Amino acid sequence: MxxxxxxxIHAMIKSLTDAVLPAVDPNxxxxxxxxxxxxxxxxxxxxxxxxxxxFDCDExxxxxxFAVELKRHARGGEALAxxxxxxxxxxxxxxxxxxxxxxxxxxxxxxxxxxxxxAASAYRDGTPEQRxxxxxxxxxxxxxxxxxxxxxxxxQGWEAQPELVPPIADLLATS
Numbered sequence: 001m002x003x004x005x006x007x008x009i010h011a012m013i014k015s016l017t018d019a020v021l022p023a024v025d026p027n028x029x030x031x032x033x034x035x036x037x038x039x040x041x042x043x044x045x046x047x048x049x050x051x052x053x054x055f056d057c058d059e060x061x062x063x064x065x066f067a068v069e070l071k072r073h074a075r076g077g078e079a080l081a082x083x084x085x086x087x088x089x090x091x092x093x094x095x096x097x098x099x100x101x102x103x104x105x106x107x108x109x110x111x112x113x114x115x116x117x118x119a120a121s122a123y124r125d126g127t128p129e130q131r132x133x134x135x136x137x138x139x140x141x142x143x144x145x146x147x148x149x150x151x152x153x154x155x156q157g158w159e160a161q162p163e164l165v166p167p168i169a170d171l172l173a174t175s
Contacts, residue, residue, distance in 0.1 A: 009046045053101045060094050
């Protein structure tokens with residue numbers, strides 16, 4: 001079970017290349033062609049995934065510039081009003097999208113490591129009260145994260161009672 005799509009895609013490519021491709025009948029040209037297309041598409045996704053956010057931000061930047069140019073030449077009306085509203089909203093989104101997804105992942109990893117070090121230090125050098133408080137805090141956080149992790153991979157079918165796990169969209173709605 002993998003949460004990160006980049007690792008999952010890499011595993012799918014390896015499985016298809018190492019196990020499925022050799023098992024396909026070489027006389028079944030359509031199956032071979034489709035499998036190779038699928039491997040190629042997954043490979044492209046694996047390579048492009050780190051650039052996806054930058055690609056979208058680049059498009060947004062260019063569309064915002066395009067809107068400015070269009071406004072210079074357009075006459076009033078409902079279409080222009082819609083363009084101005086969309087431009088305002090797009091500019092706000094772009095302003096707020098300053099941190100890249102990679103930076104968020106790196107910040108998460110740094111916080112996990114630092115949090116683990118604090119918990120280990122408290123268990124090594126802390127009082128029984130500090131240890132109890134740290135344990136309660138760690139269990140609370142890990143329980144919340146585990147619920148989100150389980151909801152995230154729900155489509156893989158691992159849950160014995162999927163009805164007990166809220167949809168990931170509901171869990172993320174409070175973020």
